[in-house]
Amino acid sequence: MNKDLSDRLRRHGLHVTAQRLAVLRAVSEHPHITADAVLDLAQAELGAISRQAIYDALNTLADKNLIRRIQPMGSPTRYEARVGDNHHHLICRICGRVEDVDCAVGAAPCLMPSDAMGYEIDEAEVIYWGRCPACQAQADMHNQT
Amino acid sequence: MNKDLSDRLRRHGLHVTAQRLAVLRAVSEHPHITADAVLDLAQAELGAISRQAIYDALNTLADKNLIRRIQPMGSPTRYEARVGDNHHHLICRICGRVEDVDCAVGAAPCLMPSDAMGYEIDEAEVIYWGRCPACQAQADMHNQT
DNA sequence: ATCAAAATATTGACAAAGTCCAGAATATCT
DNA sequence: AGATATTCTGGACTTTGTCAATATTTTGAT
Ligand SMILES: [Mn+2]
Ligand SMILES: [Mn+2]
Ligand SMILES: [Zn+2]
Ligand SMILES: [Zn+2]
Numbered sequence: 461m462n463k464d465l466s467d468r469l470r471r472h473g474l475h476v477t478a479q480r481l482a483v484l485r486a487v488s489e490h491p492h493i494t495a496d497a498v499l500d501l502a503q504a505e506l507g508a509i510s511r512q513a514i515y516d517a518l519n520t521l522a523d524k525n526l527i528r529r530i531q532p533m534g535s536p537t538r539y540e541a542r543v544g545d546n547h548h549h550l551i552c553r554i555c556g557r558v559e560d561v562d563c564a565v566g567a568a569p570c571l572m573p574s575d576a577m578g579y580e581i582d583e584a585e586v587i588y589w590g591r592c593p594a595c596q597a598q599a600d601m602h603n604q605t
Numbered sequence: 606m607n608k609d610l611s612d613r614l615r616r617h618g619l620h621v622t623a624q625r626l627a628v629l630r631a632v633s634e635h636p637h638i639t640a641d642a643v644l645d646l647a648q649a650e651l652g653a654i655s656r657q658a659i660y661d662a663l664n665t666l667a668d669k670n671l672i673r674r675i676q677p678m679g680s681p682t683r684y685e686a687r688v689g690d691n692h693h694h695l696i697c698r699i700c701g702r703v704e705d706v707d708c709a710v711g712a713a714p715c716l717m718p719s720d721a722m723g724y725e726i727d728e729a730e731v732i733y734w735g736r737c738p739a740c741q742a743q744a745d746m747h748n749q750t
Numbered sequence: 751a752t753c754a755a756a757a758t759a760t761t762g763a764c765a766a767a768g769t770c771c772a773g774a775a776t777a778t779c780t
Numbered sequence: 781a782g783a784t785a786t787t788c789t790g791g792a793c794t795t796t797g798t799c800a801a802t803a804t805t806t807t808g809a810t
Contacts (some may be wrong), residue, residue, distance in 0.1 A: 576695070
């Protein structure tokens with residue numbers, strides 16, 4: 461319930477506000493959600509909340525690592541509350557579906573590129589692009605002779 | 606020279622125009638360039654070219670796989686002419702530098718996630734995030750006691 | 751409970767990166 | 781030369797997000 465979310469905020473040194481709770485709940489319950497969709501959910505929950513408060517909350521939560529951003533090409537930034545496991549994503553080129561994928565080799569193996577060139581790497585962001593089963597079926601329909 | 610670029614266009618079924626040549630040259634000679642920078646270079650080369658023509662050319666070239674888009678967080682879309690080798694990128698969180706990195710394990714090994722979930726995967730996009738050597742040095746300066 | 755300081759939220763303007771439009775003009779290919 | 785493809789103009793418009801000044805809320809110490 462709210463106790464859980466409040467604690468998460470407090471543990472990270474953040475004031476607990478209705479706005480942040482609504483945003484954190486929206487992201488927790490809807491993985492890979494856009495800021496716009498968060499706004500809709502939060503407005504439904506609170507009656508009113510400013511767009512700026514949404515962005516403030518999302519940015520603060522991301523800064524404090526309570527949530528994570530992903531930014532697929534051609535889509536606005538998306539947010540998820542599943543953090544700390546360096547998991548990857550699988551995105552359909554046709555319909556935009558996003559799936560979570562566990563790290564391919566084990567615990568964050570992808571942090572090791574073939575040559576780090578002196579960089580101090582803290583994250584490997586991996587997106588697999590393809591066509592989801594539904595969109596494949598759809599395409600097959602179309603190709604029927 | 607121009608012969609090379611023209612052939613690349615023709616081979617992909619595209620009309621050869623001064624605008625497309627200028628755009629393709631800009632991208633080929635400046636890996637990870639932004640649309641805005643392409644506009645500057647093309648204007649310098651041709652005297653005049655519309656912003657719309659830049660985007661038309663970039664989108665057409667990307668559609669035909671003559672160039673590739675990458676879209677790092679917090680930066681506008683970037684374009685590069687190095688295609689077909691599924692190479693990765695290393696980006697500095699501080700200054701935004703972008704480096705090419707060869708595929709980690711061999712020939713596009715990353716196309717295999719731990720579980721493809723029925724997706725038909727055609728690309729694995731990998732971005733390593735970190736701090737470049739210069740930005741590390743800068744930070745160290747600051748931390749000097 | 752009360753109160754002040756610090757942190758947040760609201761509001762409205764603003765900005766960046768693109769897209770869309772639609773007819774007229776031009777260039778390319780065969 | 782003729783058919784087709786591309787570009788130009790240039791403003792309006794959209795989406796995603798930030799900025800800055802002001803108002804409100806939260807927190808922790810009385
Ligand atoms: Mn995820
Ligand atoms: Mn590259
Ligand atoms: Zn799909
Ligand atoms: Zn750097």
